Amino acid sequence: MSSFPLLTFLIFIPWMGVLMLASMPHAHPKIVRGLALLYSLSTLALGLLAWGNFDSAAPGYQFVEQHRWISLGVLNVSYHLGLDGMSLLLVLLTGLVAPACLLASWKIERDPRLFCMLFLFLQGAALGVFLALDFFPWFVFWELSLVPAFFLIKLWGGPGASRAAYQFVVYTIGGSAFMLLAFAAIFAAAGTFDFVELAALAHNGGLAAKFSGPVLTAIFLGVLLGLAVKVPLFPFHTWLPSAYAEAPTGASMFLTGIMSKMGVYGFLRILWPLFPAQLHAAAPGLIWLALGGVVLGAFAAMKQTDLKRMVAYSSVNHLSYCLLALFAVAGTGRLHVEASTAALSGTLLQVFNHGLSASALFFCVGLLEARAHGKRGLSDFGGVRTAAPVFAGLCGIAMFSSLGLPGLNGFVGEFLVFRGVFGLAPWAAAIGCLGLFATAYFLLTFWQRVFHGPQGPGVAAFPDLNGLELVTLLPAIGLMFVLGVWPQLLVSVFNPLVTTWVGSLP
Amino acid sequence: MSYSYLILARAILPEMALVAGALLVLGYDLVFGRTRTIKERLSASLWIGSFALLAAIVDSVAVGALGSVYGNSLVLDKLAVASRTGVLVLGLLTLGAAAGARIPRHPAEYVAIILFATTGFILMAAAQQLLVAFVALELASLSLYVLAGFAKDRRESAEAALKYFLFGGMASAFLLFGFSLIYGLTGELDLNRIAFVLAYRGITPLLAMALVMVMIAFGFKAAAAPFHLWAPDAYEGAPTPSAALIASASKFAGFTLFYRLLWPGLAAVAGDVSKPGNSGGWLPVVALLAGASLLLGNLAALAQTNIRRLLAYSAIAHAGVMLLGVIAGEFAGPGPLFYYVSTYGVATAGAFGVIAVLECNGGCQKITDLAGLSRRSPLLAGCLAVFILSLAGIPPLAGFFGKFAVFAAALKLNGLGGPAGWLTVLAILLSAVALYYYLLVLKQALVAAPAENSAPVRVPAATAVTLLAAAGLIVVLGVFPSLLLPLF
Amino acid sequence: MSLLPYTIYLSFAGALLSLAAGTRSATAARGVALVTAAGCWGLTLFAASGFVPSSGMQTLVNVPWIPQLGINYHLAADGISLTLVVLTGLAATAGVLFSWNIADRTGEFFAFYLALIGGVYGVFLSADVFAFFVFYEIAIVPKYFLIAKWGSTNREYGAMKLALYSFAGSALVLAGILWAFAATGGHSFGVTDLARAATGLTHGEQVGMFALVFLGFGVLAGMFPFHTWAPTGHVAAPTGASMLLAGVVMKLGAYGCLRVAMGIFPEGLGFWQPYIAWLAIAGIIYAGLVALVQDDFKFVIGYSSVSHMGFVLLGLAAANPQAVAGAVLQMFSHGVIAGLLFAVVGRMVYERTHTRQLDDLRKLPLHRLLPFAAVVFVLAGLASMGMPGFSGFPAELTILIGAWQTSKIWALAAAIGVLIAAAFTLRVIQVSFFGRTDGAATATDHHPLPPITGPEKAGAFLLLAATLLIGLKPDLLLNWIVPSLQSPLMQSVWHGGVP
Secondary structure: OOOOOHHHHHHHHHHHHHHHHHOOOOOOHHHHHHHHHHHHHHHHHHHHHHHHOOOOOOOOOEEEEEEEEEEEOOEEEEEEEEEOHHHHHHHHHHHHHHHHHHHHOOOOOOOHHHHHHHHHHHHHHHHHHHHEOEHHHHHHHHHHOHHHHHHHHHHHOOOOHHHHHHHHHHHHHHHHHHHHHHHHHHHHHHOOOEHHHHHHHHHOOHHHHHOOHHHHHHHHHHHHHHHHHHOOOOOOOOOHHHHHHHOOHHHHHHHHHHHHHHHHHHHHHHHHHHOHHHHHHHHHHHHHHHHHHHHHHHHHHHHOOEHHHHHHHHHHHHHHHHHHHHHHHHHHHHHOHHHHHHHHHHHHHHHHHHHHHHHHHHHHHHHHHHHOOOOOEOOOOOOHHHHOHHHHHHHHHHHHHHHOOOOOHHHHHHHHHHHHHHHHOHHHHHHHHHHHHHHHHHHHHHHHHHHOOOOOOOHHHOOOOOHHHHHHHHHHHHHHHHHHHOOHHHHHHHHHHHHHHHHOOO | OOOOHHHHHHHOHHHHHHHHHHHHHHHHHHHHHHHOOHHHHHHHHHHHHHHHHHHHHHHHHHHOOOEEEOOOOEEEOHHHHHHHHHHHHHHHHHHHHHHHOOOOOOHHHHHHHHHHHHHHHHHHHHEOEHHHHHHHHHHHHHHHHHHHOOOOOOHHHHHHHHHHHHHHHHHHHHHHHHHHHHHHHHOOOEHHHHHHHHOOOOOOHHHHHHHHHHHHHHHHHHOOOOOOOHHHHHHHHOOHHHHHHHHOHHHHHHHHHHHHHHHHHHHHHOOOOOOOOOOOOOHHHHHHHHHHHHHHHHHHHHOOOEHHHHHHHHHHHHHHHHHHHHHHHHHHOOHHHHHHHHHHHHHHHHHHHHHHHHHOOOOOOEHHHHOOHHHHOHHHHHHHHHHHHHHHOOOOOHHHHHHHHHHHHHHHHHOOOOHHHHHHHHHHHHHHHHHHHHHHHHHHHHHOOOOOOOOOOOOOHHHHHHHHHHHHHHHHHHHOHHHOHHHO | OOOOHHHHHHHHHHHHHHHHHHHHOHHHHHHHHHHHHHHHHHHHHHHHHOOOOOOOOEEEEEEEEEHHHOEEEEEEEOHHHHHHHHHHHHHHHHHHHHOOOOOOOHHHHHHHHHHHHHHHHHHHHEOEHHHHHHHHHHHHHHHHHHHHHHOOOOHHHHHHHHHHHHHHHHHHHHHHHHHHHHHOOOOOOEHHHHHHHHOOOOHHHHHHHHHHHHHHHHHHOOOOOOOOHHHHHHHHOOHHHHHHHHHHHHHHHHHHHHHHHHHHOHHHHHHHHHHHHHHHHHHHHHHHHHHHOOOEHHHHHHHHHHHHHHHHHHHHHHOOHHHHHHHHHHHHHHHHHHHHHHHHHHHHHHHHHOOOEHHHHOOOOHHHHOHHHHHHHHHHHHHHOOOOOOOHHHHHHHHHHHHHHHOHHHHHHHHHHHHHHHHHHHHHHHHHOOOOOOOOOOHHHOOOOOOOOHHHHHHHHHHHHHHHHHHHOOHHHHHHHHHHOOOHHHHHHHOOOOO
């Protein structure tokens, strides 16, 4: 396996799909969609292949590919890919979510070829982010992912899409610009962009020795800003609700399922190993921000009347759990190994689970919207359960997964997060619970107002799920059950990694 | 000191050729003129005149640098030879322009007077004695007054001649007064001996007065501000070939004369402009004239709508740079200055040549009369572009290197450490201003659409060849300045 | 390598030939122009293929020109010149393709065009300040005519403004180099000779000379606040000319700043460095903000050029090998990208819709009417905002790294500039091509626009390929550039005048 560039194929097969679709301008939409789905599924297939060959006992990178790219003093860049447990987790998640997004967009009539091309491009870029181990290629993928996302929102989105897309990209690039500057500064001192080398430097104190304290803090803040906007961390989240709400269903699913994870991934891959001391110092403040996301996200979701915006805010809330755990560990983790392990495992699980449940929820809202001819207000529906019982059931499962019902996957992740945070910062866990309750409240409101009660106008004519929609939704629902009862399936993948992380806490 | 007539005869072979040519022109016209059309008379005169000029050029080159001639009344040094040849070439260009210009009423007289004027110029170029210089200058000036007023039927021409004459006469009077003072102070007419005598005496009030007199005359001849007032009217009113001659050959000869007068002759009382502070002497005066000319010429040119007045003010501005070249001559020698003067002469004579042709084809007074020239006559437009761009100092044309060399020489005096350096910077900055009005001309010629009723321009073959030769000269001398530079 | 000077001669010869061919037929003139431009480009590529990077200038020609003033016709090239020469060839070829539709006095158009190119080649290859200046001015004059004659909106004003700014700049340069020549004893105009002799100048002299020369060249490089010629000039210019203007002519200024001002007066650089950097930053940010609110499509691109040239100047001002390598890379990158943007705006859109007002374009579903143009513009826009994968990214990154090494606050300000660039580029992409994306607005509602022609496509592909190639493999150019920065001449730049 060592000579086979598996990771390169993972990234570039979707992009080859883009080229292929680009070369067939007159293909029938059906062929286009079919091909796109096939290319999209390649990720799942290769991801599973990688999993099969993955040595889950080893904490380091596997399937490493490293080639000189730009080999001069002024820019010293290598094409460096590698896969560890966290990457594998996210690759698998992408493999699951991406085809579902394409299926969810099956009905798009306007220029399906362009849609599929942009989507495959986005998928490849996201995979690149999860696999690249050198800042340069990593940033290439990171930024390039914005382009298709921009156009997917802009061209296929709702009435406010232009503004939303613009806001989304400008905010994100705004963050990225500072991250770029930060890495320029790091390179200026360290002469390398390689995450592995930089992490080693940071570990042995070499990085800190090259900068004066405040400068290193400034660099840390730059990177933090870039990542915080992407996740998003409160208060950098303001672009999110409108972008998610205006995007077409398939894109919303991918945005929340995969792209928001790019930020969390960045925290763990970059900020964590490169700036342990700074993160440790900043953690008390950052915990408050994460709590802000948890609580305010949930309360904001409560106030929404637009279902899509509600789910969008719930994403802010859920992603903030991940960050909460992360910051809690960074703050006081060294003292409580067990709690830290739980918190970090919870974070990674939450990343995966949120990807599944949030994209499933967006899909469900999309279905409602399609059936109601564009309406998606909280009060536009009612009694959908009687008209479409299967749909109601599956949607309900996704919701309960999202609010963390025991037995479903969401519970495991959130439980571990709270277990860990409670051990590290009990007060934060207490405040965070407010978010839990609010989440439960608004999701149940959603459930009640839409699926129960008197039937809204036109709801009686809602068809139940058709085959295509079932195929889209069922794998995710199935996994929610599987992971709910057997989280070990995933935990085993990243357990050694988490142990290493906890072991290297400052 | 020798007074050999033989050598003198050899030395003034070009002058003799010119005078003979002029007489031949007159005689031929007297004998055959009655039976010919005026056009034929002109072309015959021009042919004879051209041959005379060519013969003079050949003579001038063949005679070479003889050194002092006839007891130092004339000097045939490198500068004199190059300057004579240059003036003659400019005379030839003027004749070429005359071939395409409006036909004067008495063509033979016109050509003959041009030849006489040229005779005056080449004598000026070689004069080394105050009296010879003055006589040569008067010969040239009187001829030019006539040439300026030659179009007797036009009021403007008469006005031009009158103004030119009044100013010129006054300047001659000042010059004569100045010369007599110098003679009275030194007892010498020979420039070298004057220099020798002055080297032992400082500036006396009388000498200062003489210097002022000489400077006024010089300012007039060079059309330097504030003695420039005749120039715009003369350029505007005089028949075009006359204007070309006044602007080019006359200036060339005048600068040669005064350069010789100032540097070897009055060098001892030059003063110093490389450092701040008043040093006395004539250099500060020249510097003042140069600064005034640069400013006035360039700024006034911005406001002109008449192409000839524009060229007149540009001539004033160029005079400023030339005066800077005179200042720089202290160390750099005459090379940069005369490279500048000669290439300026070619460009400006060429520009007047183009105007002359256009005058015969619907008039050319306003800049807008040039509109659409590139459609009406690509040849004229192309040549005009070369001349104007050279005047503007755009490489690789000769005008650029002229400026470059003069500025470099002026800065070598003492960098930016004194008036000479400041003047140079002023000149450099104003050359960017100058580009504006030159581009206005070219905009009409190359960019603007032709007027409704404009017809294609017919260019006589002789003029076409002349203009092409002038343009070619500008380009070749611009690309290879070292062809010309060492000659002075 | 020894063939490189022929790019100059060929271009001038092509200019004359095109003038002659134009009197017969427009097609012949186009053919001559294309063959000349592509031929010169081929020469540069051929020369590049045999280029062995070295630390010094590799002399191509060196013969006495005007021995009286110590002027030699000295042409030489190092990696920096080679980069820019290749860019010139590329931009010129693409520019001809985008000027294919010039029907009015085609021969004259291409004559001016090729004369301009010849001058540009000359500047990039000159190792003698006099030759440098001569070619520099030769390149300026044709610009005036190209704009005044074949331009659009307000063309005579734009052309005159551009010409006057350029000449005012070159007057300053002239004053500076003559002063330096005189002050060093007036022996030689060779760049290396002058640089060596300039070590003997006083600090004040170096400071003054540097100011004159850098400011003079900076005007043409679009240095704030002397940049105002650029947007008006670009807007007024015909497409091919604005491509050259933004693509290579602004580079002349930057190259002059680097080669002449910095190379000869390193001490002066040491003094002026912070001022230049702040002017560059002001340019980056101010022009970016102005671009954000423009109503005219082409003005946006015009100001974006100023903003991007700000990065070049910042890289130069940072004065370390890192930043200067980035600046040179950015020169190449901006040359390609600006060319592409102007091609789309000027040729593909304006000449079809006859409007450049964003408010008018907003009402058209332009991405459906001109899908090819939309794709090209989006790619060019991404490249322009420094999206990774395109040439702008490695360039800006390198500049940021270098700027950080000199001053952290400069780098921070430049990063804000990156953000603004992204904002205005996105805005203009959004408004111009994707103003109407609602499903109802289909191509059939509007009169179809003439399709994109073959030469346009060819030109667009050339430029796109270049920006992608350099974006993905910047060391193709860096391999040439970086060794050149180790030359003795440059060493004194890095050490602030201490040789």
